[in-house]
Amino acid sequence: EVQLVESGGGLVQPGGSLRLSCAASGFTLSSFSMNWVRQAPGKGLEWVSYISSGSTIFYADSVRGRFTISRDNDKNLLYLQMNSLRAEDSAVYYCARPPPGAAFEMDVWGQGTTVTVSS
Amino acid sequence: SYVLTQPPSVSAAPGKTATITCAGNNIGSKSVHWYQQQPGQAPVAVIYYDSDRPSGVPERFSGSNSGNTATLTISRVEAGDEADYYCQVWDTSSDHVVFGGGTRLSVL
Numbered sequence: 001e002v003q004l005v006e007s008g009g010g011l012v013q014p015g016g017s018l019r020l021s022c023a024a025s026g027f028t029l030s031s032f033s034m035n036w037v038r039q040a041p042g043k044g045l046e047w048v049s050y051i052s053s054g055s056t057i058f059y060a061d062s063v064r065g066r067f068t069i070s071r072d073n074d075k076n077l078l079y080l081q082m083n084s085l086r087a088e089d090s091a092v093y094y095c096a097r098p099p100p101g102a103a104f105e106m107d108v109w110g111q112g113t114t115v116t117v118s119s
Numbered sequence: 120s121y122v123l124t125q126p127p128s129v130s131a132a133p134g135k136t137a138t139i140t141c142a143g144n145n146i147g148s149k150s151v152h153w154y155q156q157q158p159g160q161a162p163v164a165v166i167y168y169d170s171d172r173p174s175g176v177p178e179r180f181s182g183s184n185s186g187n188t189a190t191l192t193i194s195r196v197e198a199g200d201e202a203d204y205y206c207q208v209w210d211t212s213s214d215h216v217v218f219g220g221g222t223r224l225s226v227l
Binding site: 035037044045046047050058060061094099102103104105106107109110111112 | 120150152154156161162163164167168173203205207209214215216217218219220221
């Protein structure tokens with residue numbers, strides 16, 4: 001079964017750091033581009049970052065310079081390193097995979113991990 | 120940056136047709152994807168590439184895209200269709216994925 005499982009969320013103080021992980025199973029992560037998408041409480045979906053199978057990377061303006069997306073293909077893991085966190089980064093963070101051969105649409109989603117930035 | 124505008128809410132009676140719009144500058148030149156999100160759950164794709172239904176999505180869901188407006192149409196609306204719906208594109212000029220603000224469909 002194709003599955004994505006996020007972890008690493010939690011409560012962090014403003015200015016702090018967290019690293020989110022997304023464990024892929026049922027498929028080979030190296031063959032797919034991946035996205036991180038977040039959703040603040042009661043708000044809509046917001047794209048965060050993209051990494052291609054060849055490691056081309058894009059970021060939303062709101063996180064560029066603070067967040068870093070990466071992947072460990074040997075471990076079938078996707079990461080999102082989040083530094084200099086702000087209250088407005090509080091959200092459920094989803095990793096999402098496109099259909100085979102695609103890039104920017106989302107087919108498989110994880111269940112999400114919650115990040116709360118608060119003092 | 121590219122902006123997608125959706126109505127905050129749409130309502131339809133069971134058995135009727137719901138239409139959700141997604142407005143963007145020359146959106147007809149882009150590929151539009153649509154997602155359904157039930158409360159407390161991850162989104163699920165209901166339309167890819169303007170009008171393609173993923174496997175398992177009922178034929179009641181259809182999409183179109185032309186000019187400055189993309190449209191998601193849900194025919195014969197059911198209570199289970201009550202959810203938030205989001206449109207999404209890839210903006211090549213900014214190298215950004217862009218989501219619309221979302222539309223809550225209420226089934227009366």
